[in-house]
Amino acid sequence: MSESREKSHKAKTFKLLVKAGSNFEDLKILEVNKEGESEQHLSIESPHFSGRVAVRIVGFKGFTPDDKEPIEDSPYFKDNRALNSIQIQGRFKSELNGDDILWGNEFEKELSLPIGATMALKIVKMTLDPTLEADLHCEKPWAFSPILVSMSTVSHSLHFSFFLNDFFIILFPFLCFFFSILHFRSM
Numbered sequence: 001m002s003e004s005r006e007k008s009h010k011a012k013t014f015k016l017l018v019k020a021g022s023n024f025e026d027l028k029i030l031e032v033n034k035e036g037e038s039e040q041h042l043s044i045e046s047p048h049f050s051g052r053v054a055v056r057i058v059g060f061k062g063f064t065p066d067d068k069e070p071i072e073d074s075p076y077f078k079d080n081r082a083l084n085s086i087q088i089q090g091r092f093k094s095e096l097n098g099d100d101i102l103w104g105n106e107f108e109k110e111l112s113l114p115i116g117a118t119m120a121l122k123i124v125k126m127t128l129d130p131t132l133e134a135d136l137h138c139e140k141p142w143a144f145s146p147i148l149v150s151m152s153t154v155s156h157s158l159h160f161s162f163f164l165n166d167f168f169i170i171l172f173p174f175l176c177f178f179f180s181i182l183h184f185r186s187m
Contacts, residue, residue, distance in 0.1 A: 015061065015062045015063055016057070016060065016061070016063070017029065017062060017108075018030045018032055018057075018062060018063075020042050020053045020055075021044060022044050022045060022046030022048075022049065023046065028042060028065065029063055029065040030042050030053065030055050030065070031064060031065055031071070032055050032056065032057050032060045032062065032064075032070060032071065033055075033056050033057065033060055033070070033071035033072070033073060033074040034054070034071060035074060035075060035076070041053055041054045042054075044090065047093065048092060048093055048094065049090055049091070049092055049093065050090050050091055050093060051088055051089050051090015051091065052088070052089055052090060053086070053087070054085075054086075054087045054088075055084070055085070055086050056074040056076045056077070056084060056085040056086075056087075057083070057084040058073060058074075058077055058082075058083045059072055059073065060072055098146055098147065098148040099131075099146045100146075101146065101147040101148075102144040102145065102146060102147060103144065103145060103146070103147040103149075103150040103151070104142065104143050104144030104145060104150070105141075105142060105143050105144075106140060106141070106142040107140060107142070108140060109139075110138075110139055110140075110141065111136055111137075111141045113136060113137070117136065118136075118137075121134060121136060129145050129149055129150075131145050131146050131149050132145045132149075133145070
């Protein structure tokens with residue numbers, strides 16, 4: 001490979017940064033592929049939601065909260081063909097409409113989109129998710145939808161524990177290849 005091509009290839013190598021929090025000002029870097037006790041997952045506490053987040057990505061080579069070597073894989077994928085999973089468990093502290101809670105992506109820098117990306121977004125909005133709102137051409141590109149539209153699995157149940165009665169659990173793996181920030185925001 002020529003030296004200029006090698007430099008060009010290296011310049012396009014990116015590391016994934018996965019953050020979560022109760023608002024944009026409170027985002028923390030997640031430890032991806034961390035297995036074990038639920039206390040090891042990122043806790044989220046806000047006036048509207050209390051819970052925790054676990055993120056798993058096959059072959060993860062991104063940033064970690066403590067700058068250690070990333071955990072590249074998870075036993076979660078042993079019998080699962082998915083390439084990633086985002087699981088959130090917790091409870092909403094008040095009654096909310098599904099349209100009040102958004103799920104999506106916000107990127108820290110402009111995206112270098114391929115030709116046809118705008119048309120692809122229009123097709124997604126027409127066929128898969130008419131509630132999708134996005135601006136992929138701005139300085140900090142973003143795309144958000146109501147959370148219930150974005151999930152592949154939802155589980156709701158009563159859960160009794162020593163610290164909370166009537167604990168509502170929402171547990172879902174969200175399969176996508178296009179995320180860098182996990183974000184909860186109520187409108």
